[in-house]
Amino acid sequence: MKTVLTAKLKLNTTPEQFKALRTTQLAYRDALNYVSQYAFAHGKMSNAVRLQDATYEEIRLRFHLPSQMACSVPRQVAASYKTLWTKVKHNAVHRKEGKTKKRYKGLDKAPKFISPTLTYQYKKDYTFKKEQQVSILTLEGRVIVPYTGYNKHVALIQRGAEIGASKLWYDKPKKQFYLLVSLEIETADPTPETHKQVVGVDVGMRYLAVTATMQGDCTFHSGKQIVPRQTTTHD
Incomplete structure (x- = not known):
């Protein structure tokens, strides 16, 4: 049986690395909002392929995001619009059945992305190195950053776990970056x-x-x- 868990890794950055990560994170958020505005203006698009085809070049040009990130942005926006469309349709059914009188307004304007949380794809945007270091892609190229975390999670990363996508999360009050890594591990099925x-x-x-x-x-x-x-x- 496979179990998915999230490892929270504290990134011990230098001032230069911190600046590079923060700049990349904010550019990613700005790209999300640009694509969200585009999707809204073009029929509130939720098709990831069409949205990527329409915005990819502009994302690269305007926000200088690397290619994989430039692909992740429209996919993330499309997923958000798809969720909102589902809520709109459910609300319409509930109104017709008399279960509610309120109209869902989630798509009355373009969704705005506030959090600068950035999605990284494993082996494309980030990889793990020896001696508890991780290589992370930024607008200025890759930076290699030491990390610390829960010992069992660190051990899983170093041997045995299937590593997936991660999110670069910034704890603003503490001015600290964390990498939230998705791990899939094999666990024994319960027996009598x-x-x-x-x-x-x-x-x-x-x-x-x-x-x-x-x-x-x-x-x-x-x-x-x-x-x-x-x-x-x-x-």
Whole structure:
């Protein structure tokens, strides 16, 4: 069985590396908002391929993003518009059925991206190096940054885990960058031998439930308080 978890890595940057990451992050956010405005002006587009074809060159030219990031931007915007369109359609159905009178306004104007969180694709935008270092792409090229994190997560990265995309997150109050890395690991399926306790449950009316353990302990959960009572009415 595969389990997905997120490793939070603290990036120990130099002042120059910090500036390069922050500049890249803000440029990525500006590109998201440019593409969002374009999508809104052209029928509130949610098709990632069409949106990429229409905006890729301008993203590269205007925001100087590397090619992979320039591809990630329209995909992210398209996904946001697709989610909003789904909400619009659900709202229309609920209004027609009389479940609500409120009209969903999520697509009344172009969605604005506030967070400068940046998405990186593994082996394209970032890779891990030896001695707990990570190579990250910026507008000025790659920077190699030492990182620290939860020991078990670091060990998984160094051996065994399947590494996916990551997000460059900036903790503004602390002025600290973190890399949030998606990890997929293989875990053992649960077996009878791994369970320390088994409980049987019998459901009824007089007693909502009766539980019994392998040690013979029983617990009765009375349903007396909620058993429906028959009432008699007189004309």
